[in-house]
Amino acid sequence: MPSDRTISPRWKGEFKHFKTAVLDDGILLAGFDYSGKSVNVLNVESMTEWQEIVQLAEQTAAIKGVALVSLKIGNFCAGADLEQIHDAQRTRNFGEIEQLVTTVHRLFDAMTRSPKPFVTAIEGACLGGGLELALACHARIASTHPRTCLALPEVRLGILPGFGGTQRLPRLIGLPAALEMITTGKTVFPRQALRMGLVDGMVTSVPSSARTLEAVQKEALVQAAIVKARALCSTSARHQPKQRFWSFPGIRTLVCRYARHKVVKRVRQFYPAPLRAVDAIQRGMRWSVLRGSLNIEKPLLLELMASPISTHLVGLFLSGEALKRGVTSASISPLRVGVLGAGLMGSQIAGQLAEKGCTVVLRDVSSEILAKAMGRIHETQTAQLRKRTILPSDLRFRMLRIAPTLRADDVATLPLVIEAVSEKLEVKRAVLAEFETIARPDAVFATNTSSYTLAEIAASAVHRERCVGLHFFNPVAKMQLVEVVRAPFTSETALARACGLAKLLGKFPLMVNDGPGFLVNRILSRYLAEAVILVGEGVPIRRIDAVAKNFGMAVDSGRPMGPLELLDLIGLPVARHVLTSLTVLGPRIESRDAFLQALLPEGKPPLTFWNSEKENPQTVEESRRHRQTYSEEAGPASDDIILKRLFLPMIDEAVRCLHDKIVDHAWQVDFALTYGIGFPAFRGGLLTWARQTMTPGQIVEDLASLAAKYGKRFEPCTDLSNGSWQG
């Protein structure tokens, strides 16, 4: 099919990351196929090749236009090479990236100015740099493939779109929409993309399973792109900035000010990247795309990239990837999972499983609880239907995948069950014993306990090797972390299946060793217990939560939350149960039972700290009464002390966890706390924060002085001072 063989020595598809062919009517079909990776990335290598292709197309008269497709399945382009960025951040050497950015700006500008039309056919994820590449083309056609999504998620990594995205997107889809996409990094799906003008066409396409240029040419999507390119050949006017309205100075300033306001409302001042992105968009509109890119976007990008926040965010992102890659996982087949216990956690887990296409047998002993659970699941699913993120058929299938039952033998044939019954050791043991009498010999029993160790639950089990912990966090749909708990007796197959299930749910499976509270709850309990003690000492509830919020707790979830708000969410009875069970760790876990008891009156609903955005007067009253009875000293003087009292014990506990080999590496602790309890990601995680802001000696000294003043629970562990945790 290539008609013109004389063009170039590199011409017969001799690129490493691209396949090319010139079709009969002069359309150059370029297939992006980054060799050595499962996704396409933009780096010096691939961009150099693309530059050559663009130049070739410019210089060759026989080529009338270019259609760019991806030869990867379910991925158009994942954007810039994150590992390259991470390396640069580690070595503090941004020379290569700066050069790449400059090259890409000129290259994309050349594409846009080219008299020959460039058209992209987007199928699969088109993220970051990939979308910027598509934006530089004259037209974009998207396929309705379920994995097709478009986003500029750079701000989530602490940087901003650096290949001209801040300049081209507002011109294409208008200022407000572009600001929204860039400052939040939100994902846009094809239908929506078509509506907002991000893509020029949408095609229902059946992907070809053979990923060669010849095969994909027959796809409806690629055909549509070729037709579009041909159509553009004959018109001279293309890629006109349509959105002139928004570029009027007054309107521009207003819209950008509102965008900044929204960013600050969402993430306060903690993250500079979205604000810088707004700057880049606002200032860039005064100039041409190329000048805006080079003079405004690039310096801001390099500045952000060099900042510690971006280093932390990229590091955490790569940690997540490493976690997913690092565990051996086995798929469960048939994809049927039992959930024992239809309480708050059980129903959420069942709902999540059903969402991912898993058949669920949801078992409980009470039909009333089951009915309520089904109602809750239906509620969350219809909410998705209302938001139009799912279709009515999805709703029906998801609901019917869950079979509620009262009979134990309905879970007998399943390869894996998740136990989420009430937190009582005897109940959990009984459930396990009952399961063992009916289950297949190779069936896995995964417990979602939060206060008992796996060893305690499996103490009298016949097949202990089948027991594994699978600790989800509430709310299950939002929290991306799952602790996969390994006891010495747990078999590899059980672990692999548990990890497989976690991955199926799209969660990060963090392998932890068995121990009280595992990793997250153990560290979290020190924080929560201290917060309760502070309330008992008379420190205002509002002040405690404000200190934590100013520190950035849970800011990434979009709803900053202090420890007491979190306690209300968890529920005091559960929290007390966890705290009590953790006292085996030693006297440092002080739960102030007397005060907690006062907050949990017999036969009445437990008190909360907050009551519709206000401090609960009853709790304040209880705290006062408590102080009178026990004559506790008045609260600490400064916010700094509160901060230290909340966070230093966490560092101490994390170091103890490392010492006890709950996990092996400090980065795992950092990742777990960020995704498990909302430790602010911009600080890089608990231990990274500790390492970078304090010396071990300082921490030990601070803890010792706190211990002298407030009690022995602050006494630092020996590992803290030797600094081995700094890893």
Add this chain to the structure above:
Amino acid sequence: MRNVVIVDGFRTPLCREGTDFRDTDVEVLGAWVVREMVKRCARWNLPLDAIDCVLGSNVATPMHAVNPTRVAAVTGGLPATIPADTVAGKNCGSGVTAIYYASLRIRSGDADTVLVIGMEAMSRIPIAYNHTVADLVLKYGKTRSLRERTAGTLALIPKLLNLKKYQPRVGLVMGLTDPLCDLIMGQTAENIAKDPALGISRQDQDAFSVRSHRNAAQAWKNGLFADEVVPMYVPERSTYVERDNGIREDASQETFRDVKPAFDKHHGSVTPANSSQITDAAAAMLLMEEGKAKSLGLPIMGYVRDYADCGYEPSCMGLAPVGAIAKVLSKTRLTLKDFAVFEINEAFASIVLGIVRVLDSPSLMERKFGGYGLTGRLGEIPSDDLNPHGGAIALGHPVGVSGLRLAMTSLYELKRRNAERALISACVGGGQGVAMILERR
């Protein structure tokens, strides 16, 4: 000849219109019973692809799922490779007819295993716009300019509000009205009640209803429905439904005496209390070729035997079962004495009373069915054997499900009585009747 056996059958509780199942679409109701059947297949170690096809019965077919059986089958967890179709056209007889069609498929050798499901969501039957308004709505959909849109809105709104002149048509009422005689089903029942030859009084009808309610309540009390009824979780309403909710424990002649007639307000005798209830429910039955069921070691509830249907005068459709019963009896050379259990669908009390009286009287037979070539009395149906645990008056009449319920209830009763043969029959709007013989050998 290949014999057709019923391996298993169950139904959801029957819930009155507008109660527990009101938010559940018909295909979801069907999917619930399919899911339950899938669960049972797992218990029997029966692979799902052993099911050759699914045959459903649903009368008020929803617009969004014209083949609700297919939707129910696949959503409920059956492989998408199993075909499914819906019997809808035989109104209240659809359930019985679906069983018959399934048995035909098995007898002919086309299939070995057929899953029959019945489902009906009468609460979900929509209300249709009046034609004039509908036209305006469609026209509005085609508007392009703001001017057209404004004009469309202005034309539409007064008509939408004027419910009296542009009356919306209630789907349920339309469905229950026979276009052949423009009578709603209750009026055809009035025709039978008012027939002097049959001599059915208001007291007779009320007494029959009281009996239906009492029998049903007694059956629930004695736990007789435990095998037949599978409790359901209703996610839409966060409830757990265990029991039929139309049964009135306090049913008595005295309480029913004050109920106003519904179809002839001043001179009628057919009241809501002596008519069947409008109900949502679903049911499932697994039919199999005898040899296959035995080789798989599956339980056998009973055998599907002969079937007959017949047509009759539409305005007196309630008497049509007499013809069907006569036909199926003459076909099999059986008499009414050979049956231990009779389940005749209680669409209206007057209808069941009319049928029983015509069957028992040579003169009535001559007068009503002489023209159809039937003469002579067929015999008496003993009161104890007729609908022994109540019928549609107490339990409810989900039209597409009733046929399956009659079959199931009679089979479970045969088992309890350790008897051999049951006759089920139902009248069909439009002037038809169906009858079917079930055996337990």
